[in-house]
Amino acid sequence: MGQTIQIEKAVSLKEKPDVSTVKFGTVFTDYMFSSNYTPEHGWEEPSIVPYQNLEISPAANGIHYGQSVFEGLKAYKNGDEVLLFRPDENFKRLNTSLERLAMPKINEEVSLNALYELIKLERDWVPGGPGQSLYIRPFVFADEAFLGVRSARTYQYNIILSPVAGYYGGQLDPTAIYVEDDFVRAVRGGVGDIKCAGNYAASILAQQKAAEMGYEQVLWLDGVEQKYVEEVGSMNIFFVRNNELITPKLNGSILSGITRKSLIELAEYKGYTVKEERIHIDELQAGLKDGSVTEIFGSGTAAVISPVGRMRIHGEDYVVNDNQVGPVAEDLYSHYTGIQYGHLEDPFGWIVRI
């Protein structure tokens, strides 16, 4: 943390909004992290600069060929303290994403230190209301002006910050899910297990189709057999079956969520039995029919836990736990967010205090 980072001061600061009325991902803070990559010098020393538009070539490789990856994490306020949740995991995963797209890896240590400095500078932007946080978006994209398909020579790496309200104002709220039988999100050998730009654009049409039918998210099946449960929207998925917590085993097309990983650790710590399995959609359907599946929820940084109240499988609707938040979701959610906000003890060493 000792490192000093160059800071270019903003001429004037923005007025801070009432975060409770702000739409997710639309308001950004006064500063951003910035570093550029050239083959000659690698990643230049990062600097903190006023939040500003990027000037890029219309031939920028990242726009045309999608060499573009990102991360998402949050900073939470507890009194005067700002808490980060496992930020090292995000930079580690950023490098996994970069490697898969043949992009230059970033220095995780330097990134962490620069993020701490940025958060210190923007401390007043971290909102303190229930469920509120400062969303942190690191991203790297190719900016070489070149229209050939190969790894680009130059890149930009930025971190921008956006104050956000809780998904449900800090309250859990069950959603309706559509099991997608036609569109495919990812396949083994592809890029489903990294956070690259292209995955998200490819998912939107299925999401729109589900929305038109009254469902809020899509449940994705595997790309090979279209039978095995993978993810829900941009979240990992958990089930409670016979009081055991089940989540799909990582298989090369599922994103390895940090919330997923942390919930598994927390649940085991709390005495739950947790199983990572290959889950056939028909097995899930049978479990909903016979009542052995009592809860379903998504997991991700944005909402932490998103309970599923209704699910459409092969043209039939199933109500999950009377469309109510289940006891396991509730228990894990309150413990997990309690750790994130510093209200509960952190026996795992997940929290970085700034």
Added chain:
Amino acid sequence: MGQTIQIEKAVSLKEKPDVSTVKFGTVFTDYMFSSNYTPEHGWEEPSIVPYQNLEISPAANGIHYGQSVFEGLKAYKNGDEVLLFRPDENFKRLNTSLERLAMPKINEEVSLNALYELIKLERDWVPGGPGQSLYIRPFVFADEAFLGVRSARTYQYNIILSPVAGYYGGQLDPTAIYVEDDFVRAVRGGVGDIKCAGNYAASILAQQKAAEMGYEQVLWLDGVEQKYVEEVGSMNIFFVRNNELITPKLNGSILSGITRKSLIELAEYKGYTVKEERIHIDELQAGLKDGSVTEIFGSGTAAVISPVGRMRIHGEDYVVNDNQVGPVAEDLYSHYTGIQYGHLEDPFGWIVRI
């Protein structure tokens, strides 16, 4: 063609390079086409503006979530005339791509007319040497400053132009191909059949791996069974087997190449038997072993035809047609490029003269 388009004149024009020494996709002309989309006004009337950098938000949706699609076509010079090859097909396919990524469709008619005006203005940039052309790159991407995963509200649509030399200075040259058994380019239900940015970034690592082993391109197998031949690099693929021309049948994960489609038409016109089939890689391997497969070549706008001289299948190398350009590739290439450059009659109505 009657429509007038607003042109913002450049203050000074660039010096035109010696195209024979220019690297593909690195030099751009003086002007570009530009149009913006808002939900209130749809696509604004396009204008032609000096080639310039784009100023975009660091939160631009297209960078983070990959709502970004493109096209590629070429203008050829014949004396004083400039010829375009089936430009309507490119704008049609652009709309297919836009639809799949839940982006607003463009007006094909308006786009065509604007392109004609742009080419008129940049006529002197169309190089006249053998194999040379002006590469045309229409592209659309989301520029809304918003970090949520949904269809963006605002978009930019641009067309940029780049003078290019022939891939082989107008001469065909056989390449070595590696059949990829691990990485997957596309799967049915996904986005392999459109020209979206994410597909290309996802393909680079396999390409690098092949290059390290001494191969120039990857042959992609289907994403479900990893057994059926789909494409080669960013090209479609053709075989000559027992004097018949074979190409994989479109299946939802193969891009519908305009060169592929046009070569099929041209070959049938010239009396070849053409078959679109599902081709098992073992079948291809057997055909190379027993000599029934006598030629293999890729097809695409960039190189038109790219003969394969060597192919590695399941760890074994096969030489195709003595690593020489085959008679069918040669015949189709010379006829096809003859039409493109206006040296041969165009019985199909493919050429637009400007």
